[in-house]
Amino acid sequence: MSLSFLPEDMNWTCRPCGARLKPGKTELTYLGGSFQVELPVCPVCGRVFIYEALAMGRMLEVEQLLEDK
Numbered sequence: 128m129s130l131s132f133l134p135e136d137m138n139w140t141c142r143p144c145g146a147r148l149k150p151g152k153t154e155l156t157y158l159g160g161s162f163q164v165e166l167p168v169c170p171v172c173g174r175v176f177i178y179e180a181l182a183m184g185r186m187l188e189v190e191q192l193l194e195d196k
Contacts, residue, residue: 130163130164130165131150131164131165132164132165132166132181132185133150133165133166133167134167134178134180134181137149137150137167139176141169141171141172141174141176143172143174144169144171144172144174146169146170146171146172148167148168148169148170148176149167149168149169149170150165150166150167150168151165151166151167151168151170151175152164152165153165153166153168153175158194
């Protein structure tokens, strides 16, 4: 299963590379669980951008659910 967490505004650039971020698949791992997620990724250096609203919203909820198990 793959989840997509792309911001409405994909007009972001990678600060180190200056390349425009593109949607890309990445693997997130937490407490032994791995998840395939589509996030903004730099096509040059591979850095992944996790925007604040996602980190403090949905990802925080998932983190709390996993810790409660």
